[in-house]
Amino acid sequence: MKAALPTPLGRTIRAFFSDYLPRLRGLSPHTIASYRDSLVLLLRFTATQTKRHVASLDFNALCATRVLLFLAYLEKERHNGATTRNVRLAAIHAFFRYAAT
Numbered sequence: 325m326k327a328a329l330p331t332p333l334g335r336t337i338r339a340f341f342s343d344y345l346p347r348l349r350g351l352s353p354h355t356i357a358s359y360r361d362s363l364v365l366l367l368r369f370t371a372t373q374t375k376r377h378v379a380s381l382d383f384n385a386l387c388a389t390r391v392l393l394f395l396a397y398l399e400k401e402r403h404n405g406a407t408t409r410n411v412r413l414a415a416i417h418a419f420f421r422y423a424a425t
Contacts, residue, residue, distance in 0.1 A: 331382050336423050337363065344422055362415035369394045383423070391416060 333420050343353045371378045398412060399402040
């Protein structure tokens, strides 16, 4: 049985973490881990909302409305403060700026 190829979203995430952040941006391992945790939370939230597996998500699932719902979820369900919420948002911004290029 052949393994499914990663989606464009999956390939972009892999390049973001394996090449862009450590090599081109020179970010510390701690910052990269924080970005990773933020995107993992976003992807799991999106998968739950769309009733799909994380591996099958695509860019269309990550619309602005979904990101806003995710940020509200962080505050209401996970009881994150504004600082943590903004750290997560910064990681999402960095990823989408990279993906846009």
